[in-house]
Amino acid sequence: MEYAFLLDLGRCIGCQACVASCKVGNELGEGQQYIELIEKTNGEFPNLTGGWDNHRCFHCADAACVTVCPTGALFKEDGLTRLERDVCSGCSYCTEACPYDIPVMYEGKSSKCDGCAATVSAGGSPWCVGTCPSAALEYGPREVIQAEAHKRAEAMRDRYPNAHVYGETQAGGLGLLVVMPDDPELLDIPIDPKTPFMADAWQKVVQPAAVGITLGTAVLAGAAAVISRRNHEQEMVVIEAEGLVRDSEKSEEG
């Protein structure tokens, strides 16, 4: 069965209970977080709107991080994107591939929400969900979550006319369905998340070629060059998945 999270940004009040519960429950290290709340503000005083970008794994069905992961540390299970840190080799491809910029390297290994795999398999619910005071977080079978998300979006339209459910189409459908009060880009969440070049290249070039070790190494070197350039430019080098055309406007902004 597929499971999913619900994140209701109409309710989220930025209290960080999820962040702390996640850190304590998952026994994360110093400086390690699977959830980060980022305050967003739009407009000019006093005509303002604001909200909280919950920067956390969206659990994409077509998960670019899983595609590029060479060791299988990242994998899909029950509709969620799991991470076995013990298996991670520290290549950091996932940090480049993610269209939402979620995984980070922590102590040499990938670090991101795994949907509280261990806790859930032991019979609990994900730590963030269990503690959320404003009931902005829920977890359950995907169909139940999807129905609840639509119910909530519908209910908030009096106040938020553009309320909708985010995540049904993005990246093949997300395992984190967001009840979005307004345009997601107001919270810097992309309407149409782009899989960067890395993931695409991996899928189309590296994997087919991986039978030949030499060739594979050569392409990996090329991929590493792309990574280092991106790091250098401090911005996404977005290659359109179909056209492999560099978005020159974007890179010049940086």
Place this chain on the structure above:
Amino acid sequence: MARIKLDISRRSFLKGGLATGGLALMSPTASIDSAVGMLSADDPWYREGDIKTTYNVCDVCPWRCGVVVHTVNGIVRKIDGNPADPKSRGMLCARGQGGVSFMYDPDRLQSPMIRTGERGSGQFKEVTWEEALDYVAAALLQVKDKYGEEALAVFGHTSGDHWFADHFAQAWGTPNAAKPSSSLCLSPRDEAATLTYGSAVGGHEPVDWDSIQAFTLIGSHIGEDARNTLMQDFANAQARGAKVIVVDPRFSSVAAKADYWLPIKPGTDTALMLAWMNVLITESLYDAAYVEEWTEGLEELAAHVAEFTPDWAAGITDLPAAQIRETALVMAENMPAAAVIPGRHVTWYGNDSQRMRSTYLVNALLGTYGREGGMYFNKSVYLDHYPLPPYTVTGSSGGCSAEPGEESAELPLGPTGKARADGVRESFMRGPTAMQELIDPMISGDPYPIRALVAYGVNLLNSIPNPERTIEALKALDFVVAIDVLPQEHIAWADVVLPEATYLERYEDLWTVPHKTPYIAMREPAADPLYDTKPGWWISRELGMRVGLEDFYKWETIEEWIDKRLVSVGSSLDDMRAQGGVIVQKGKPYLEDFDGASPFHTASGKINLYSEELAEAGHDPMPVYEPTDEPPTGYFRLLYGRSPVHTFAKTQNTPVLNDIDPENEIWVNVDAAEQLGVKDGDYVMLENQDGARSGPVQVKATQRIRSDAVFMVHGFGHNSPGLTRANGKGASDTKLQTRYKLDPISGGAGMRVNFVRLDKEGV
């Protein structure tokens, strides 16, 4: 309580496919392979090992949520909300989640210590408990012999404060016991409520959130001031479509959720309330039947507010008159299920009792009190006190969990005939002992000398305004003993330091919470105390036994004390444990529950729109708008508030919470910042009107605040090397509060009367 009806439980998915009653999943499309269950003490599911689950009451903030604590192989691992607790309802905030980390903070005080260097030097030697307690007892007895019992001040905060600021102080015989939660926080709110409708607001604001239809928050930051229950109630009410009006100079987290944000000029809230009353009365929008039956003084109030039109208020508040009228109408359309929420920290400008009263008068006109969806009546718990001999003096430390008490006409006198030294009846009218007013007597000896101080769980230098004066007092005292968990800055000024066990390592007296459904909650240890630390009740008792107060400490263990009290409700510790750690009683929330009798404990049994009591004491019988001083050119008014991750000045060093929120920022309006040439992320120093300077603090240049004020989270800017993570991080608002304005009614210390400028030099 309106809970979200989702067909799944957020608590746990128990394996095994049993579907329990009404909680079963009822999705039309999904079939279920796991069913729901609630976490309980018998359900240790998330870790391998010897698992112990205990009940507790969270002490990280003063809201006191009931929690369930999981200990694995003797190590406390995780804290969750107790589903049976009426406050937490199974949920917990970030602060509460940080409790484990608070306990295992390696910076904790580890052993009793006696000072060896100068006061303030932080030089101590470790001693045994026996040595330390004997030393303290001898010092206290010496002060008593020389100056009388009243020369001892006892300051207490956090959940064991009862053992010191109430029990020990009253047994010993000093009326000079105080809690910061009174005059540095809630006193104006509760005194104004008592004067207006006969009872204090109480620790848990009695807002009938389940069915409220419109509400106003004035400078109240739900979500930033992370009261777990309030966040739950707010989210449900807002999602249900209740109208949200937020009055705040700052676009707070909750303002971003509001239907109406009123970015009011700081210090002018009373003008807004007077204009609302004007609209309600002149347009006949108030609840006439309710006002007729339950209030006194409408005629006077109508005449009083006649001139306070929205146009008048617009010029004062910097809000459009149309918006003032429109929001008054929104409240009226939804009455009586409409309320101005009392908020918590209200000591702002020194006229705070009158401001709070103005909000209560709006509520009275809306017919709010005792009505469904408005403000219900809290009922106190039925539970016997532990049988004790009469105390030597009746104290008045107040505190946010205090039962509403009677204000006695005659002040209680200590054994040598002295009443409270805080100037009550002279510099202010009434209310609990004002902590900040006890500092001067320590220095001046006026009206009589206070020569010794017991400080339990209070950060003396990051809560009482004008910390330089507090240091002067700490230098002047004959004897200071500090009982605490962490080496907070004032610890360096103590003669003896007694390290306390945290709330996770000790039993505690029962919590008796006045509430819609009054309830009793319990605390039991989740693990043995770390290091050489002891519970507060034990320290209080050991001291009491050494200073001749044996009659007040005839019990030997705290379990014995608790069980004795529980007999009166036919329960026991074991029984409470079996019941999920909480005993819930029946309340009387609404007018109709009183069978025609008045629930208002005023002389007339009615709500005093006009207050004879205030008039007799020489105060305005109805609230008047008084302008507060404006910031000098180049200065901003210093506003302060909370981070949802931190409590007061207590948790900045807690590893997990420090990791999430390591330092505060100074919020500056973007345009104002640009004019000053400072950018978002720059570090600046803050200097106040008296030249007091902060350490470096990061600028948050934002649209979210007016250009005449700056804002920072309270509690940062620690100056204590023992707090290895928090020391020197961010700025201390208390350090910049060299002034405060005394509320002449309640004795509250208004702290938003300080101004700062940003200084790029010296960073």
